Amino acid sequence: MTGTVSPEELEQRLFALQPDQFLELYRLYEKLGSKANVLPEMQILRRRLVRMRPVRALTFSRLLCQPFEEFLVDEVTGDTGLIMRRSCRAIARLVRRKLAPDLLRRFEQRLAHLNQRPEDRAGQILLGREIWNAAAAVLSEVRCGPARSPQDLRRRFGLITGCLEIGEAMVSLSRGIPEGRVDRLDDSGRKLLVKLLRGLPHDRAGHARYLMALLTRRLENPASVIQMLAKDDRNLPGATRQNLIRIIRGEIESSIGASAAALVVGQTGSRESVQRAERLLDRLGQIKDSGAATPRTDKAARDIADTLGGIERLISVEALRQDRQEQIQQLLPTELSAGLEHAETYRELENEIDNVIRLGDRIDKLGVDNPLRQRRDRLRRDIDGRRSEMMRRLADTPAEPAAQASARAGLYGLVRMVEMLDGPKAAENMRRDGDRLLAG
Amino acid sequence: MATEVKASVAAVQGGSSTRAPVNAAQKAAHARRSHYEPSTFLERGTVIPFTTAALAQCRVRLDDRERLEVVLPGFSGSKGVYVTAFTSLPDITTLSVHDRTLTEVVAKEKVVTPTGIRRCWLELATTGIGGQELAEQAREELTRAAEVQVSTRIMLLLDTVRRGGGEIGPELVARMGSPEGRKQVRAMLGGAASRASIDAVAVDQHIEELAALLGTLGLRSLPEPGRLRHLHTRMQEFSHAIDNWGRTTVSDLAHIGRFAAMSADHSARIAGRAIAEVDRMLTDPISLIARWDTSEKALRGYLLRVAWLLDGWDYVLRIWDDAVAERMAIDVAVKEIGRIIPIVPTREVDADGGRRSVELFREYRSRVRVFEDWLSGDLDEDLLAGPERHSAGQGSARQ
Numbered sequence: 001m002t003g004t005v006s007p008e009e010l011e012q013r014l015f016a017l018q019p020d021q022f023l024e025l026y027r028l029y030e031k032l033g034s035k036a037n038v039l040p041e042m043q044i045l046r047r048r049l050v051r052m053r054p055v056r057a058l059t060f061s062r063l064l065c066q067p068f069e070e071f072l073v074d075e076v077t078g079d080t081g082l083i084m085r086r087s088c089r090a091i092a093r094l095v096r097r098k099l100a101p102d103l104l105r106r107f108e109q110r111l112a113h114l115n116q117r118p119e120d121r122a123g124q125i126l127l128g129r130e131i132w133n134a135a136a137a138v139l140s141e142v143r144c145g146p147a148r149s150p151q152d153l154r155r156r157f158g159l160i161t162g163c164l165e166i167g168e169a170m171v172s173l174s175r176g177i178p179e180g181r182v183d184r185l186d187d188s189g190r191k192l193l194v195k196l197l198r199g200l201p202h203d204r205a206g207h208a209r210y211l212m213a214l215l216t217r218r219l220e221n222p223a224s225v226i227q228m229l230a231k232d233d234r235n236l237p238g239a240t241r242q243n244l245i246r247i248i249r250g251e252i253e254s255s256i257g258a259s260a261a262a263l264v265v266g267q268t269g270s271r272e273s274v275q276r277a278e279r280l281l282d283r284l285g286q287i288k289d290s291g292a293a294t295p296r297t298d299k300a301a302r303d304i305a306d307t308l309g310g311i312e313r314l315i316s317v318e319a320l321r322q323d324r325q326e327q328i329q330q331l332l333p334t335e336l337s338a339g340l341e342h343a344e345t346y347r348e349l350e351n352e353i354d355n356v357i358r359l360g361d362r363i364d365k366l367g368v369d370n371p372l373r374q375r376r377d378r379l380r381r382d383i384d385g386r387r388s389e390m391m392r393r394l395a396d397t398p399a400e401p402a403a404q405a406s407a408r409a410g411l412y413g414l415v416r417m418v419e420m421l422d423g424p425k426a427a428e429n430m431r432r433d434g435d436r437l438l439a440g
Numbered sequence: 441m442a443t444e445v446k447a448s449v450a451a452v453q454g455g456s457s458t459r460a461p462v463n464a465a466q467k468a469a470h471a472r473r474s475h476y477e478p479s480t481f482l483e484r485g486t487v488i489p490f491t492t493a494a495l496a497q498c499r500v501r502l503d504d505r506e507r508l509e510v511v512l513p514g515f516s517g518s519k520g521v522y523v524t525a526f527t528s529l530p531d532i533t534t535l536s537v538h539d540r541t542l543t544e545v546v547a548k549e550k551v552v553t554p555t556g557i558r559r560c561w562l563e564l565a566t567t568g569i570g571g572q573e574l575a576e577q578a579r580e581e582l583t584r585a586a587e588v589q590v591s592t593r594i595m596l597l598l599d600t601v602r603r604g605g606g607e608i609g610p611e612l613v614a615r616m617g618s619p620e621g622r623k624q625v626r627a628m629l630g631g632a633a634s635r636a637s638i639d640a641v642a643v644d645q646h647i648e649e650l651a652a653l654l655g656t657l658g659l660r661s662l663p664e665p666g667r668l669r670h671l672h673t674r675m676q677e678f679s680h681a682i683d684n685w686g687r688t689t690v691s692d693l694a695h696i697g698r699f700a701a702m703s704a705d706h707s708a709r710i711a712g713r714a715i716a717e718v719d720r721m722l723t724d725p726i727s728l729i730a731r732w733d734t735s736e737k738a739l740r741g742y743l744l745r746v747a748w749l750l751d752g753w754d755y756v757l758r759i760w761d762d763a764v765a766e767r768m769a770i771d772v773a774v775k776e777i778g779r780i781i782p783i784v785p786t787r788e789v790d791a792d793g794g795r796r797s798v799e800l801f802r803e804y805r806s807r808v809r810v811f812e813d814w815l816s817g818d819l820d821e822d823l824l825a826g827p828e829r830h831s832a833g834q835g836s837a838r839q
Contacts, residue, residue, distance in 0.1 A: 331582075416570065431569075
């Protein structure tokens with residue numbers, strides 16, 4: 001299929017299919033599974049599947065990975081407590097190879113039966129419990145061979161085995177938290193967590209750290225769990241609470257420390273590093289608000305502020321391709337494509353202003369020295385200079401539509417930046433003045 | 441100024457009213473009135489793409505005296521809508537410069553259709569007043585429409601010439617944009633022109649007009665669909681996705697998911713019929729051109745209907761995409777979708793699935809939570825005042 005059609009064309013065709021046709025095709029591919037060489041097609045299908053979220057068939061591999069699903073990532077960046085999604089297949093293969101053939105056959109039969117009754121959640125958990133226990137037993141006997149970073153590998157392997165050993169609790173907690181971005185645990189989530197913590201077997205009490213790691217991953221504000229545990233003196237013994245608080249604080253510190261260290265320092269901040277810095281600053285702000293700040297988190301805040309101060313330009317825009325720019329100019333009338341003349345400069349400036357404001361406000365909230373404040377003042381001076389220059393030139397704009405359109409795009413672009421720095425009122429005044437000058 | 445604002449705020453369809461109903465009869469009348477169920481597209485209004493967060497997805501329409509007014513969904517935190525004069529928007533909230541300028545343009549041109557408002561917005565956005573990202577989006581959308589228009593014209597010319605007994609070779613296709621190429625193509629349109637009983641120049645002109653008309657939809661056979669056709673497909677996907685979410689989630693917002701899925705499916709189904717009619721008319725471009733006056737009117741009607749039906753859905757899909765990509769909590773996204781979901785006007789509802797969608801909408805409106813009136817689903821001011829009065833009483837007792 002891919003021999004005659006390029007991946008881009010294939011993607012275009014697959015995305016143009018009606019949803020019903022697409023789902024039918026997906027189910028066919030899913031049936032083929034690993035028997036056919038359909039991996040490139042499946043990768044394209046998955047991009048649309050993420051949007052469509054169809055009910056997917058329960059496979060051995062999917063059920064096996066449920067307890068550590070929250071730790072799966074497409075690419076590992078900085079944070080060491082994560083598992084690559086593509087390694088799931090290898091883990092499932094390893095478990096299947098090590099399991100007794102009779103047991104494996106029984107599991108497969110029950111899976112096939114469950115797939116005919118997708119609403120049977122209890123049946124899934126019952127089967128899952130058996131598979132997770134069996135897999136944990138198998139994996140705990142596997143010794144990690146020499147690799148490039150054996151310690152890191154052992155840690156990931158330990159995480160998988162630990163999650164499988166308390167599989168039911170991990171899956172229950174994961175399902176008990178609403179999907180997507182969640183700020184903090186609600187009341188039912190809190191009750192569920194306490195119930196799961198109290199229900200952990202005696203010899204698995206140390207496994208509470210996997211539940212805490214899951215919360216650190218899922219919650220936007222994991223420090224809220226510290227507050228919650230500190231207040232909850234009825235359900236959990238004091239020593240347990242202190243221990244859990246220590247664990248979650250450690251999880252937060254290590255994830256922030258690792259991510260802060262992974263921030264790329266260069267002359268220009270990439271989109272990813274700016275986003276990551278913003279997320280980290282948000283997290284640090286929440287920790288501070290929760291009263292859970294430690295010397296390590298304070299140091300991380302200072303490090304991030306210094307890193308951001310060391311980046312020359314905080315822009316993260318990609319320039320418009322030259323051929324696309326030509327196409328736009330060719331296809332659109334002059335009045336609509338006039339803005340292209342200023343687009344690149346203005347986009348960079350806008351992006352810089354936006355990043356300086358957003359990141360600067362977050363650093364201010366943390367109460368550490370803010371190296372971005374000076375940059376904000378510098379940007380304001382730059383925009384003021386451009387504004388005076390533009391206002392001087394506007395009155396001399398020729399009456400031709402192309403010149404007028406270009407001048408208006410220049411003016412309105414600057415108005416937008418004034419709005420970002422000084423608010424809508426100042427910007428509105430500037431627009432009115434500019435329009436008056438343009439009208440002659 | 442404050443008195444003026446109060447006087448201009450009609451607040452008639454749900455939302456908070458200026459005076460709360462007092463007795464049971466008034467409450468019931470208020471509740472009936474509160475059930476915002478527009479009967480026509482004009483009554484529903486057109487979404488105006490403001491950037492100010494408080495005004496997201498508000499709709500513009502004409503009032504009884506043909507003046508522009510704006511419908512704000514869930515403005516006061518209730519499930520109803522808040523209606524106010526278009527000119528008083530700056531008095532209600534601080535508008536961004538983009539929104540203020542857009543308000544001026546729309547008021548000047550007095551446009552209330554989705555196509556008209558979109559045109560105004562695209563022209564304004566390209567100036568960069570809403571930021572360069574928005575400008576880029578607008579230019580990209582306009583360029584795509586222009587590309588669809590060009591490809592549609594080429595496809596229609598190829599088809600028309602073929603039906604007239606001729607054949608445009610690949611070498612001529614490459615030169616179609618040049619004056620010479622155009623002359624050659626016109627000469628080849630003779631067969632079709634005699635079938636349509638008009639001259640070849642008129643056939644060429646009508647094809648050009650037809651392509652311009654189809655810029656937002658495009659032909660079914662084009663690899664890159666027009667904006668509306670693409671949106672139509674995405675709505676069907678969304679309906680599948682949120683329906684699956686509603687069935688599997690433990691969230692108490694599952695009923696909003698079901699309602700959104702049903703509404704998306706219903707709107708997509710009716711829009712699908714109009715799109716199918718357009719596609720059917722385009723299967724024989726020569727007969728379409730032969731009866732140009734009636735065909736053009738019918739086509740414009742179908743396209744406007746599609747634009748009305750899909751109006752407001754792109755924002756819903758954007759929110760859903762944000763939730764799926766974990767840029768937004770799914771519960772927050774679903775709640776926001778419930779606030780702004782575009783309802784099919786009652787006169788446009790079809791017999792079968794549509795009724796169910798209306799029932800679900802009524803069920804959604806009638807589900808009440810704490811402090812909401814059990815008849816209307818609006819925030820009950822008496823209930824809200826209750827605890828405050830209670831705590832105030834306690835405070836004074838302590839003193």
